[in-house]
Amino acid sequence: MKNFFFCILCTCIVRNSHAQINITGTSSQALPAFFIIDKEPKSVATPSNPRKLAASILNAFDQEGGFNPDVGIEFAPYWLRDSSRISLPTPNPGQQYIPAAFQSLAFSIASAEEKKINSDISGRVIGLGFRIHPALRINVSTAQNVRNMTRNGTLINIIQFVSLQAAFNNMLNQNAIVTQIRDQINIQYATDLDARVLYNTYLDRMVQKTPMTANENATAYIQRLQDAMVMNVNISQEKLYDNNSNRRKFNWEVAGATGMRFPTNEIGFSYLSRVGIWTSVSYSIGGNNNRRVCSFNGMARILSSFTDSITTNYDAGISFTGKWWPSLPFSLEFVGRRYVYEYDDINQAGDTINRIDRKNTYRLALTADFAIDEDLSLNFTFGRDYDKPFQTSGNLLGIIGLNYTFGTRNKLR
Amino acid sequence: MPIERVNKTEQYELGTGSLQLRAWVGYNQFGTISAWLNQQPLGTANSLDKTIGPVKQLSGKRLVVISTVQDIMASTNTTSITIELSDGTNSKTYTYTQAVSVNGGAVIYSIIINLI
Incomplete structure (x- = not known):
């Protein structure tokens, strides 16, 4: 069954940013490798054994040895082992929980196409990331x-x-x-x-x-x-x-990633373009049948981008997501950002200098998603976005989108 | 993964009163115990505590206790099951242990107890 989405943007901001880092929001990212390169995966492979992992990596390359675009892989090393060697960690007598952070460690790989403006040459950007839930523990007695x-x-x-x-x-x-x-x-x-x-x-x-x-x-x-x-x-x-991890009220995730650019799609010509590390916490308050109706989220992250200039963002944010009633989920989000932008410049004396700009800015956004019926929903975002240089056409944030899903209706009622 | 199997046949001499069956697996082990009297199931649980009935009706019948036990004690790699039978006159405890060859390995215990 295939899902198709299309989106009508009634009003939108132009995201032609001066700096290279456009990542916004406070939510925990499922795939750090795609998060760092600021792309959306078309498909993600989650191999469950070494053979499938090898096949997934081989699929990431085309016939000429270059990287295929929009390839995503995520795997957890612990669960790739031979299942006969997997057993629950040993709890101590009387211990109700066993720590399980190591079992949650997952690595991700992402590849996306990157075309230079006014050029036929298409390169690739590769992301490598990890994520772990340091506080994850398993209740052995439930x-x-x-x-x-x-x-x-x-x-x-x-x-x-x-x-x-x-x-x-x-x-x-x-x-x-x-x-x-x-x-x-x-x-x-x-x-x-x-x-x-x-x-x-x-x-x-x-x-x-x-x-x-x-x-x-x-x-x-x-x-x-x-x-x-x-x-x-x-x-x-x-x-x-x-x-255990899905049913928990409190979740803490630490993740990091690095992005590499291959401008000519060749292994020999590459450079480190982005590095980031971030942590997020969330606390959910439950509704009926373990379906959380609202959650509080916090986030802190450092992201650096290296091109002809160096941009480093220090972000910290909080958000609240909830539902007024089942058909209207919403979120309110605040992210404070301090950015440090280093670039080559010329001073008044005509000397070449390394100029460093520092600025604080913030983003405040309200997002809601109104379900008109089972397949059709209207979503909008309104608020204030980051100041320049992150936005070049003002900081008003207003997006209205129509989301329609084909092909999900059940045949039998 | 290899499954260890323990097959035992025992005798229990019936006394008077009602026959009580209790069975449990070792500490820190996942296990399911099922019991049958002849071909009729008596129940399934993580540990059984069951009154089977007046002993005068049980003579000549066969009690089958089967348990699948998974060891989660990586340090010991040993599983165990204990079966306790008692009535107004007699009582007997059967304990079986079996090492597993790999961490998290499983053992199936099949214990047939002839009631005489």
């Missing part, structure tokens, strides 16, 4: 965690029981074994429709992936089926980490 870990275990127990029955009753073929397993699932969870559906679906999937082979006896087949399921118990650990 019912959710245990359920994730043991649901598969329950099915394995049932299959093991059927394995014993098979030995007693001399069951020989896959259908008889699967029927027995299904009967046991349905008996054991006669009053729990969710569990019956879950286990039967999972069983079908595992049997499809692990069919009985010719000349294989029932015991050997059932053991193979169990082995496949235990592998999934390990995989469910990654979901456990995701669930």
